[in-house]
Amino acid sequence: MALVEVRNVHKSFQRDSQVIEVFENLTLDIAAGSFTALMGPSGSGKSTFLNLLAGLDRPTSGTITVAGAAVNTMSPSALAKWRARHIGFVFQSYNLLPVLTAAQNVELPLLLAPLSKKERAERVRIALGVVGLEDRMVHYPRQLSGGQEQRVAIARAIVSDPTLTLLDEPTGQLDKKSAQEVLTLLQRLNDEFHKTIIVVTHDAHAAEKAKQVLHLDKGVLAA
Amino acid sequence: MKIPLVYNLRSIAHRPVSTAMTALGLALVVAVFVAMLALAGGFRATLARTGSPDNVVVLRRGATSEMESGVPRESARLIAADPRIASGADARPLVSPEVFVVINIPRAVGEGVNNVVARGVNDEAFAVRNIHLVAGRKFASGRSEIILGKKIVPRFAHTAIGDTLRFANRDWIVVGHFAAAGSALESEIWGENEQFMPVFRGEVFQSVIFRLRDPAAFDEVKRALEGDQRLQVQAQRESAFYAGQSTVLTRILTFLAIMITSVMAVGAVFGAVNTMYAAVSSRTPEIAVLLTLGFAPRSVLASFLSESVAIALLGGVAGGLLALPINGIVTSTTNWNSFSEVAFAFRVTPGLLVGGVIFAVVMGLVGGFFPAWRAARLQVVQALR
Numbered sequence: 001m002a003l004v005e006v007r008n009v010h011k012s013f014q015r016d017s018q019v020i021e022v023f024e025n026l027t028l029d030i031a032a033g034s035f036t037a038l039m040g041p042s043g044s045g046k047s048t049f050l051n052l053l054a055g056l057d058r059p060t061s062g063t064i065t066v067a068g069a070a071v072n073t074m075s076p077s078a079l080a081k082w083r084a085r086h087i088g089f090v091f092q093s094y095n096l097l098p099v100l101t102a103a104q105n106v107e108l109p110l111l112l113a114p115l116s117k118k119e120r121a122e123r124v125r126i127a128l129g130v131v132g133l134e135d136r137m138v139h140y141p142r143q144l145s146g147g148q149e150q151r152v153a154i155a156r157a158i159v160s161d162p163t164l165t166l167l168d169e170p171t172g173q174l175d176k177k178s179a180q181e182v183l184t185l186l187q188r189l190n191d192e193f194h195k196t197i198i199v200v201t202h203d204a205h206a207a208e209k210a211k212q213v214l215h216l217d218k219g220v221l222a223a
Numbered sequence: 224m225k226i227p228l229v230y231n232l233r234s235i236a237h238r239p240v241s242t243a244m245t246a247l248g249l250a251l252v253v254a255v256f257v258a259m260l261a262l263a264g265g266f267r268a269t270l271a272r273t274g275s276p277d278n279v280v281v282l283r284r285g286a287t288s289e290m291e292s293g294v295p296r297e298s299a300r301l302i303a304a305d306p307r308i309a310s311g312a313d314a315r316p317l318v319s320p321e322v323f324v325v326i327n328i329p330r331a332v333g334e335g336v337n338n339v340v341a342r343g344v345n346d347e348a349f350a351v352r353n354i355h356l357v358a359g360r361k362f363a364s365g366r367s368e369i370i371l372g373k374k375i376v377p378r379f380a381h382t383a384i385g386d387t388l389r390f391a392n393r394d395w396i397v398v399g400h401f402a403a404a405g406s407a408l409e410s411e412i413w414g415e416n417e418q419f420m421p422v423f424r425g426e427v428f429q430s431v432i433f434r435l436r437d438p439a440a441f442d443e444v445k446r447a448l449e450g451d452q453r454l455q456v457q458a459q460r461e462s463a464f465y466a467g468q469s470t471v472l473t474r475i476l477t478f479l480a481i482m483i484t485s486v487m488a489v490g491a492v493f494g495a496v497n498t499m500y501a502a503v504s505s506r507t508p509e510i511a512v513l514l515t516l517g518f519a520p521r522s523v524l525a526s527f528l529s530e531s532v533a534i535a536l537l538g539g540v541a542g543g544l545l546a547l548p549i550n551g552i553v554t555s556t557t558n559w560n561s562f563s564e565v566a567f568a569f570r571v572t573p574g575l576l577v578g579g580v581i582f583a584v585v586m587g588l589v590g591g592f593f594p595a596w597r598a599a600r601l602q603v604v605q606a607l608r
């Protein structure tokens with residue numbers, strides 16, 4: 001049984017009288033320990049796909065199972081709990097709360113786990129160490145570069161050791177070099193820590209770091 | 224576990240101007256609320272302090288105040304003979320048949336006159352009422368002399384010792400100033416009852432006040448006095464008598480305080496609603512992040528509610544501080560039972576201040592609820608588009 005099982009998913013959006021079909025019949029598996037780059041033109045449904053996996057949105061029909069849980073049937077509060085345990089998520093921008101330090105931002109998901117203050121501090125230190133920002137613990141987001149901010153966001157996405165880490169264009173706002181660094185970091189997380197990662201990117205060169213690349217076009221997958 | 228409070232506190236600190244404006248709106252409401260209740264509380268406390276549970280006030284049956292009352296000399300003598308009346312140092316019974324009239328005398332500042340109580344008493348009255356002189360001496364028996372309650376002194380003209388006050392077609396020399404533990408008696412003019420009686424209302428006292436030997440014997444004394452057909456009087460504990468005088472005005476003041484502050488509170492709550500809606504909409508992406516991390520919608524609700532309450536607490540404390548300086552300021556009002564002036568001080572008590580802060584918190588909760596509700600109901604997918 002694959003970690004992620006998407007079966008016959010149909011997703012459409014209703015905007016006024018217009019119906020936008022994103023996925024008509026999507027079926028795919030993603031194995032535990034894989035590192036997938038998701039590519040495709042704008043509007044092809046990449047963000048929608050990640051949102052469905054994270055339970056931030058629901059399919060119109062079809063089933064989505066992540067780590068054995070039927071994501072498409074859970075209640076909002078059950079989803080919140082489940083997400084805290086199983087999903088790490090990084091957005092393209094606006095990831096960090098500006099009034100909290102890097103360490104406090106990374107600590108947030110740990111507040112949802114039964115950990116002591118000391119354990120949390122230790123985990124925050126390790127996670128920021130993994131992304132190479134151990135020395136930036138007490139800095140606020142505005143004191144960090146765009147690439148550093150995204151690395152803090154990645155540290156936060158992995159700090160609670162989630163089953164699945166999803167990144168929606170984490171390098172969209174970054175220059176080539178910072179983007180490469182982030183992808184290299186993801187590669188390391190997959191290699192060394194066996195994290196299951198799905199990353200959306202527009203950069204074909206960066207996508208090469210992934211173990212597999214999926215192309216979405218008009219809601220249809222092409223390997 | 225909840226979203227850390229430091230997130231809200233720092234967010235508040237990041238918009239100091241809007242926070243300060245909102246808090247100030249709440250502070251003003253709290254200040255007015257505290258001030259008005261301090262007024263009502265001060266008035267009530269002054270009258271409550273005036274009466275002692277050990278003393279009994281005897282009035283004509285059916286009289287609701289000393290003004291309406293009349294007790295003939297003979298009745299006063301019969302009352303004074305009751306063995307349950309305590310006796311003083313010289314073994315004389317502690318009973319004071321009193322003349323009570325309202326006169327008007329010129330104010331110290333500005334034109335015009337004000338009503339004050341003139342009370343004719345005997346020598347025992349000082350022991351019965353716990354009066355002591357703060358300046359000068361007692362009025363001498365058989366002389367046209369008066370002493371003034373210390374709250375009268377600064378508020379009216381010709382009140383210094385040696386001055387002459389003219390009322391009832393006679394000149395009265397001020398020979399002393401007295402204190403009465405902050406009670407309403409400090410707003411009275413005292414002279415000898417035998418001097419006041421002929422010039423005011425003739426051969427009749429208005430009340431008889433006496434000290435009980437045993438305060439627990441009140442019911443028995445009351446039954447005896449009211450049952451005596453020769454007397455036609457009613458007896459009340461002095462404490463209950465003065466507390467009764469304060470209830471009407473205290474109720475009106477409290478009612479006004481609640482009315483006025485409610486109207487103001489509506490305005491302040493709208494201010495809070497506005498501020499919190501602005502906070503929620505400008506932080507939509509942050510809320511989306513929190514929800515994505517797995518914080519439950521109700522944690523988001525609690526987080527924004529606590530932010531609103533934190534601002535309200537700030538306002539509540541500021542409002543209390545604004546109101547604090549009025550504590551002890553002396554003002555006066557007409558005692559509606561005697562239509563004479565009673566001076567009293569605003570009383571800002573710790574309980575009132577706590578009440579003001581609680582009031583602010585309630586306003587914060589009310590004002591914060593709908594914005595916080597909106598934050599909690601946010602759909603991440605919509606919020607990030």
Ligand SMILES: Nc1ncnc2c1ncn2[C@@H]1O[C@H](COP(=O)(O)OP(=O)(O)OP(=O)(O)O)[C@@H](O)[C@H]1O
Pocket residue numbers: 013014015020022040041042043044045046047048049604605608
């Ligand atoms: N909440 C929504 N309401 C209406 N239409 C939506 C909504 N979300 C997405 N869509 C539409 O669904 C389609 C897929 O959107 P999606 O954001 O998943 O694309 P994407 O591949 O992530 O594009 P991009 O590369 O620009 O981020 C688009 O046509 C978009 O307009």
Ligand SMILES: [Mg+2]
Pocket residue numbers: 046047048168
């Ligand atoms: Mg997208």
